[in-house]
Amino acid sequence: MYIKELIITSFGKYQNKKISLKPGINIIYGENEAGKSTVHKFIEAMFFGFYKDYKSRRTYNPDYEKYLPMFSSSYEGILIYEEDCREVRIERNLLKGKDKVVLYDEGTGEDISKEFYYDSAIKLYAPFEESMMNRRIYNNTVSISQLGCRTSKELSEELKDYLANLGESKGDLSVQKALKSLNDSYNEIGTERRKDSPIYKVKYHIKSLQEDKDKIRSNMIKVEELTEEINKIEDRIQKAIIEREEYHKNILSGQSYEALCKVQEYESKLKENNEILKKISKISYEEVSEEEYDRIKGMRTEIEILEKHVEDMISKKGTHKTEIKDEQNQQRVDSLKEKQNQSKRFMILSSIASICGLLGSILHPLFYTLLIFIFFVIYFYKKTSDYGRQYEEQRKAVGEEFVFERQKTKEFNETIDDYKSKIERLDLEVRKLLQKNKVVSIEAYEAHLKSKRDVEALEKQLENSTILLETLIPLKELDKWQAKALEYSQYAQFKVELDLDALVLKKNAKDKEINDMNLKKSKLQGSVESILDELVDLSDVENDIHYHERELEKLQGKQDALQLAMDTIQKLSAEIHNEFAPELNRLLGKIVGEITEKYKVVKVSKDLEIKVEDPIYHQFIDLNKLSSGTMDQIYFAFRLGLNEFISSTTFPVLLDETFIQYDENRLSNVLKYIIKKSSNRQIIIFTSQRREMEIMSKYTEDFQIIKL
Template sequence: MKMEELVLVGFGKWQDASFRFAPGINLFYAPNESGKSTILQGIFAALYGMKRDYVKSARYLPEYEKYRPWQSGSYETIITYKLAGKTYRLHRQLTKEGEEARLFLDPEWTELTDLYLEDRRKERNFIEKHTGLTRSLFTDLTWIRREPLQAAEHLTPTFTTAEEANPAVQQILAELDREVALIGKKERAENTLLGKAATKVAQKEQEKESAKAAWRTISQLTLQIAEATEECQQLELRRSRLQQRLDRSTGQAKALQERWQRSHAPVSQQDWAWWEQTARSEAELAIHEEARRGFTQVNMSTVAVQQSNDQLIPLQHDYEKGAPLLKQREALHIRLATLAVSALSTSPRSTASRSTRQGNQAKRKRGAALMWGGSGILSVLGLIGFMSGHPVLGGISVTAALLLFGFGVFLLRVGGSTGRAKQTADHDAVQESQRVQEEIASIDAEITTLVQRWGASNWDTFLERREELLKSTSKQQSEQLLSEMAKTKQETDLSASWGEALRTLLDQEKNELETEQGKLRIEMVEIEERLQELREQMARGHGEMAVHESLSLSRATDELAEAQAALRQLQNKRDALQLAREMLQEAVGEWRRDSTPAVNQQASEIIEHVTGGAYRDVRLDPREGFAIRLLEPTKQMVLEQDQCSTGTIDQLYLAQRLALVHHAKQSEPLPLFFDDHFVHYDEERLRRTLDYVAMLAQEHQVFLFTCHERELRMLAPLLRQEKRHAVHRLG
């Protein structure tokens, strides 16, 4: 049985992965976690599915969940294998909900699925019917590992006896004769399968050379395009970053222009906070802080006159209230003087004699003249008092002047008649005089209260106090005005100095931004020119690749490999037919002997070869699951395998599996699987074992999975010489 190809559509870490196998040794070399064991489990799943053996219902193996596809997709495998000269293609959907298995016969892909009936597990058992082996038996025999056999009780019936062998020999001989006629004996014969296969190989070799040349050209162009694409991506990313820097620089330039314009405007207390918070550098912040300290010092030196103003305002209010009262008082005094003059002018005249009246008349004239003179002097004094700011003194003087003038008029008019009407007028005048005097007294009391509020004894003292306060306030206001003027000048000088220093700094930043913008624009132009060159280079590369795309190296290689494989297969069949009779006769002789001694003999030969003669006798006990026992040659002691070293235990399992495979009842050799089995082998025993495996690979298909280089190194000469072997590097 030979497996030709495995496709893991979705299995574990592998997705849409395809592996083509050589008929001999397939060495998979890769580090841990590369998926080697997943490929091995994928082969078993592709052949047998994921259900347990020897059960009545569908029970899935633990590996079913372990090897679900990592990526979203179908849980699916496809395997192509060759058995009894026929090539089969087995396609499996492993998902429980949509489980399906379909078998096709190459090369026409004739579907054979319905020829195989389902068992109670809903499984058609294609491989079991082809080989006679269940999944458990197949893995027990072919998978060389350090584990006991899982289905040992089902293994013994697979060994062939002599009675069963003879009919099979005749059938095989007849089949071989028919195959010889069909294949032919010479490769140059054009009408035979062998000749046609040789011609096809030569044709495919020529096509491969042409495709290889095209592939080299395409590979070089692809590499150049990939490098150009990567450089384009880097340049575009760099251009994007430069554009972002240019945009930021432009925004900074606009902000600088706004700050420049704002530096000419007056600065308030809130503006200082804004300038300090938005300072772009330590130097700018220092300029703002220094200017702000200067403004703070200027504002601290301002002289306030609020206290004087607080005193002057109520005092001025009392003055404005008292001045009308004084004018009212003067008017009342004038009214009182008028009443007095009227009373004097209406007094009765004396009844003296004419001469006496004449003498008295002269006297009255002289007295009136004196009174009028005194009245004139008092009037002048009153006028001087009013002009000098002494209204009380002026009012008294004017009142006295009016009284003297009235008495003078009275003297001239003394001697009038008396009567009832005169008496009534005099009475009214007296009452009016009393009323006026009362009003004058009330006003005097109100004026006294008003001036005493300010600590003055009379109105004149109050006026002096008001005059002093007016002068003090005027002086303070003058000082305040001078201080404000000086403050304004200092603030103007500070603002001008601050603005000049700030604008100098802004000029420097603007120049730096303009220089940076110039460099950025130059660099962006260079990038754009380079991008254009790369785009033209990629366009030319794609054009050249289109010319060579019609030739596929992988397809040509696969076709050549298939042609060579077909030729080798025909050659192997031809050689096998020539030796078939001797081999069958020898096989009959082997089968006539009891199977167990033959198995023991085979295991002993294997262990002797592997250990270089250190151990020569091995026994497998079929009653205990083919348990292994070893004879120690020096002391002739029988050892259980667990008593041996780790490396020897692995080698005993190797001898057990290979001996059982050798004697299993199979029409064709089974494949062999080694998954990092040689970890504990020393160099010498590993070399001997690999020699033996290479010998087995002449008949058996061998799958060797390893993460160690020494297997690759030891097998390298063989892998180079024999085309039936292949190295698969993963990752």
């Protein structure tokens, strides 16, 4: 058998990766973290999935989460291998909930899954029989990973562990499986104390059947008592039914009377609606706008306000007599101007007189006369200056007051003109709106508007009345109510109850009373039927008791037989171990001798202690006393030897960084042995070192290198 091709659809770090292998030696080379261990684990997953061993249902080991793709929703792949000139294609979906394995004939494409072993625990097909190759045999034999830098003692203990696993493989594997199966069967029968065991259940069932038998006998008396009580209830039910019918007829009478009253009220309201329609038809009016009426009213109000403002402005204007004040002020200015002119004339005369006096003083020495003239000149000059200043101040004051009064009068006139302009514009707008609504005056507008509002009020009244009619009796139900009203003649002889609600409550109470009695009667009848069923099945119960008593005897006898079988198999197991131990020792010694070129005798004791014979002194040496390198070689030899001993198939050997602690001499010996075995067996070596390829090429060129 050899693996031909790996198609890693989605697994770990790989997506859509294809690796082709050939018979013989294949070296998968890559640096650390290149994914060599991922490819190694992919091969294991394709053969065995990620299920825990020895479980009765699907449970997953930690590797499932470790290699679950982070960036893909799928978790699947394909492995193609060839065996006996036939290529088999394994397609496996590893995703939880979608687990699936299909095996195809690669040549024909035919689904050949049913030709292979079916694992009932995980409910999937498997490529190999459980006894030929399973995950534990695979991991303890042909799949060899790096041991790492461990101490000699640790390596020794690991070898012991793998030999212990051998005790659960091949010969002892079938023994352990048989013992486990027998023990499981024994435990399934269980004990009388374990509630989920068959023995407990049978004994409990027998006890329950005995109780049922006693109960049937005690219930026979109850049947007569219950039957008598049922008859009494039936009498009370009949009486209550008569009373309920009386209530029912009175209710029908009241309902038909109520319907009659409602129909009469409906017809009265309908008549009122017709009267309203007549009133509406008699009112005629022009369709005028309510909104525009409000605008007209607003504008009329604004006109009245503006007219009042005009009157006020005219009144205020009358208090200011600008023309009169202008004349008075002008007279005051003219008087001051006249005084100023007189002073100026006197000043001129005084000046002339002074000049004459001065000239006279020259001619006549009348000096004092000259001084008097000079004094008068100075006096009249000052007086003339005062008149001039008063004139200028008065003129200025009169001018400012005049300008103010004239400005105020102008403002009054402008405001009055503005108000009148607004009044004319608003009056024009009012006339336009009246014309638009086809009326000649505001009074006519109001008359039409009043008629319109009257119609709208009547229409609202009609609408409310119509709603009231619909509330009283919906139109779609009118025929039903009229028919109900006609029924009153049939129930007129019965008493009409005005309080129908109270009557309905009485009837409902009577209905409940009847229902309660019927329910009680049904329960009693059910109890009677149940008791009668038990009475009828009494003979079956007794037969069932006898049957389960025989079943209990069988289970107890089966447990005795299982215990005897387990004791016998354990005795035979020791004898089988003694038979295959010499053959295993011989095979392992041969392989160890070829690889180590020193130790050729290996012994595995009954208690699984491993010893090798010293070739010089012929003494047995414990494995933990050997060097780490030698222990690595023996470890490798044991793996291959165990596989040859356990499995009849030439399963590919997978070596993942197995030789990392080997020196060149040990590595050369191992590789020569591998080359020899590769003639009839596929060898797949995973390594991050080139020395395996370099040493291998010294002995053969017949190997394939696959670089990741």
